[in-house]
Amino acid sequence: MEQAQAQIKTPTFFDVYESLFYHHGAQNWWPGETEFEIMVGAILTQNTAWTNVEKAIEKLKLADALSPDRLLSLPEKTVADLIRSSGYFNVKTQRLRNYCNWFLESGGHEALSTWTTGDLRSGLLSVNGIGSETADDILLYAFERSVFVIDTYTRRLFSRLELISSDLDYEQTRSVFESKLEKDTQLFNEYHALIDVHAKHICKPKPVCESCCLIKHCPYEKKE
DNA sequence: ACCCAGGGTCATA
DNA sequence: TATGACCATGGG
Numbered sequence: 001m002e003q004a005q006a007q008i009k010t011p012t013f014f015d016v017y018e019s020l021f022y023h024h025g026a027q028n029w030w031p032g033e034t035e036f037e038i039m040v041g042a043i044l045t046q047n048t049a050w051t052n053v054e055k056a057i058e059k060l061k062l063a064d065a066l067s068p069d070r071l072l073s074l075p076e077k078t079v080a081d082l083i084r085s086s087g088y089f090n091v092k093t094q095r096l097r098n099y100c101n102w103f104l105e106s107g108g109h110e111a112l113s114t115w116t117t118g119d120l121r122s123g124l125l126s127v128n129g130i131g132s133e134t135a136d137d138i139l140l141y142a143f144e145r146s147v148f149v150i151d152t153y154t155r156r157l158f159s160r161l162e163l164i165s166s167d168l169d170y171e172q173t174r175s176v177f178e179s180k181l182e183k184d185t186q187l188f189n190e191y192h193a194l195i196d197v198h199a200k201h202i203c204k205p206k207p208v209c210e211s212c213c214l215i216k217h218c219p220y221e222k223k224e
Numbered sequence: 225a226c227c228c229a230g231g232g233t234c235a236t237a
Numbered sequence: 238t239a240t241g242a243c244c245a246t247g248g249g
Contacts (some may be wrong), residue, residue, distance in 0.1 A: 046231040052247055053230085087246040091232085131232045151230055196230055205228070 011217040013163065013180040017187070020194040023213035027193035030141035035109050037066055042137040043095050043129065044086040056086040068100040068108075095129030102127045109142075117145045132170045140192070146185040148177040149192045153199030160203065160220040
């Protein structure tokens with residue numbers, strides 16, 4: 001008799017965006033005052049909570065180390081100590097150095113801004129320590145290219161919504177998002193930020209579905 | 225004490 | 238191509 005069962009309607013990718021935006025508001029990402037700070041943050045936040053990255057960036061600022069030249073001139077030990085709170089500090093020290101070398105050899109932000117998105121992406125990926133997601137973070141948030149960033153949060157949320165299958169690789173997932181949305185840098189910017197904020201607080205590994213603004217779209221009720 | 229976090233590389237089969 | 242090991246701090 002009673003169809004108290006929530007009516008699941010399959011939303012478009014833009015519907016999900018609108019719900020998230022209405023519920024969470026504008027996020028104004030990426031947190032960072034300069035393009036270079038955004039790039040450093042993208043590397044430091046690899047598999048790491050942002051709160052731990054903030055501390056590291058603050059230390060880099062206090063040490064006046066937040067520029068490619070300064071970062072390269074400091075001893076690795078010193079850099080590692082400054083970014084200690086972001087975890088994997090030895091690996092990330094090396095990744096920052098690799099990135100700074102490429103960045104300077106390529107002529108810095110101004111020169112890189114003239115590159116096509118494809119060339120820029122290839123260049124970023126050629127740096128040891130820059131993978132797909134970090135490259136796309138930098139492309140979208142530091143170079144304002146209309147590239148949709150995929151992360152673990154994106155996969156988790158959209159597989160629970162059953163809008164993507166979880167066995168797609170990074171490029172396939174990105175391709176789905178970019179084909180379902182207008183190629184709009186500002187949209188991609190805000191959307192990725194909203195997904196992360198939503199997943200961080202609500203669509204967690206152990207989800208808090210009661211307070212979820214997407215509940216009317218979400219088939220999730222069982223285990224993964 | 226355990227799980228998770230705004231990943232990526234390298235060695236191995 | 239596809240797993241597994243490894244990197245490491247800090248908050249819940």
